Amino acid sequence: MPEEHSRGARLVVGLISGTSMDGIDAALVRISGPATQPRVRLLGFETYRYSAPVRRRILRIAAGEAATAGEISQLNFLLGELFAEATLRVCRTARVPLGRLAAIGTHGQTIYHQGSPTREAGRLVTSTLQVAEPAVIAERTGAPVVADFRPADMAAGGQGAPLVPLVDYLLLRDARRGTVALNIGGIANFTVIPANARPEDVFGFDTGPGNMIIDGLVRHFSHGQKTYDAGGRWAARGRVIEPLLAQVLREPFFQRQPPKSAGREEFGQRFVEHFFLKRRGARAEDLLRTATELTPRTITDALDRFVLGSISIHRLIVSGGGAHNRLLVSRLSQLLPRLRVQLSDACGLPVDAKEAIAFAVLADRTMHGLPGNLPRVTGARRAVVLGKISRP
């Protein structure tokens, strides 16, 4: 597969279950134009929720609890079935026969990610592990599946994340306006696209927690009845605990120079317990308000520290589940008065669908033999073709 530049429109499904681990986002998109300059139209989007027992299993394993190789292997194939069903569902709703799919791009479900090397048997090793077996998805759908996007970047010395920045560049670049594309999932990350940028001008990184701490607190204080703070209304009843916020902001991750990436390893349950739940006498709404302040504060700090001093930015385009948290978005607007803060829907990319769309675009790149990482963003030595192709 050399770098052919197909201009014909093709239908591609993008699949991801993010760090929130709620379920599978499936986006059906029509990609037209050459793979080097794709145009994207969203034809369908659905979220396929995990059942409570499945979600518990994933959370337990991703939290670092010991499991047998068999449990992880069975989970991989089980999630393959669920990712296939999510594909079937989004195509059925959009009345698109499976036979018309040119490809499926699946991020899978991350259960481990270690972007910084640790020593293993005398070698420095980074690694990442996503599950949801692509061979199962290919067999159930009859379409070629591109999966496992992160390992190739890590093998080339990168952190394997974030990968969406190239897609942000392809879909959101502007000749005259500097743009920051911000995604607030479990983790928050942004992509900086200077006005009239070339790919090598683009950079981005994880800024820290997005909804992960908020959601963890909501689950705890609602005794598992709620999974997120709708609209940020619970947090809005509380007040920021300034000493706690200051303490968390001193965490080394926030000071570190980019590129950097984060996950449940950094800001998962252990983090929530250590900083928030062990705080004696604090009210739930105040802890929530503090967690909801942490996200826009760390995003703003990262922009101030690593971006705005040197690059002219006009707009901040927000996507991800956090875009529904009005308190969070309004705090972002207040903390960044000089930027135009808008939701990605305004650019044809609904906030909930944007990440899944990105993996459809990345799959299209791989199917055309084009690289999918930005070395400046991930720290890789070179741009590489991402993913592995499974043929039905």
Place this chain on the structure above:
Amino acid sequence: MPEEHSRGARLVVGLISGTSMDGIDAALVRISGPATQPRVRLLGFETYRYSAPVRRRILRIAAGEAATAGEISQLNFLLGELFAEATLRVCRTARVPLGRLAAIGTHGQTIYHQGSPTREAGRLVTSTLQVAEPAVIAERTGAPVVADFRPADMAAGGQGAPLVPLVDYLLLRDARRGTVALNIGGIANFTVIPANARPEDVFGFDTGPGNMIIDGLVRHFSHGQKTYDAGGRWAARGRVIEPLLAQVLREPFFQRQPPKSAGREEFGQRFVEHFFLKRRGARAEDLLRTATELTPRTITDALDRFVLGSISIHRLIVSGGGAHNRLLVSRLSQLLPRLRVQLSDACGLPVDAKEAIAFAVLADRTMHGLPGNLPRVTGARRAVVLGKISRP
């Protein structure tokens, strides 16, 4: 990649670490002729031994001890580095520059295999898990890597094993003589190729333990100083414990109709302990002799029960580490007086290299868009293209 039929010779490396988990077998082969009718010449073969700590980690995880997702993820990338080094080494010794490799086919290291469905969250799921990250191998070698050969067959309803039978068919079929190709690795399996067979006439299955029990006993009684019984000499000093042999032969696996596959789950450490090590007052050499009798007996029983009644067979071609066990091979000859028992070296396939060669041939199939499983052998609903392709 449609079914092009390249006739030009191509260099392919096959990599496997089998159920013995001693190290990585790397075969460098020259494949000529169309991918549908390959001719194979072995240019180099090496075994890259695992260090003791690495081997212990693999054994521990494959034995079903609990580990974190992180440990398995790190092991995956660590083994990717080792599989890449095995490739570099076999190419260096053969003085073949990496740039000349058309592809690498890697089986990886199995840490779990469950070919019979179990219920997971209300669904029947089979699964398999091989580690040794192909993206790492692709990056270090610059060659396309085909990996993860088993999942596609399992997604199509197969047991994911054995996969070598198609290669046996391609390389060992004969117009006039019925052939059984027997591989004695940790597990023993054979392929039945009737005279003048078509692919759908071929079948095969795992017969049970090959060297797995013998090796387990040697490790135990030598206190880890030895890993196998060289030439079968230790066992030759003992006598078969007939009641123990009879007891083991009653295990349900041996009675089951093919297709069937086995692994460390069935005949690993737990099996060795339950049947052999807990036997009071038995001498080491008698237990070893009994284990060394079990392998040819179960192979012969399987031939008698499922093959020789209906198919005319002239020769039994033996490969795998067990081919070095003279006691075992001579017992096979004695138990099968009507067959010509010979080592695969006689067919240009050195006994230690044959499985690694097979994965080079299977990778060549996948690179040409050709299926790699035999549905009658694995139980799959259809022949499917195996593996996932990682591009450097």
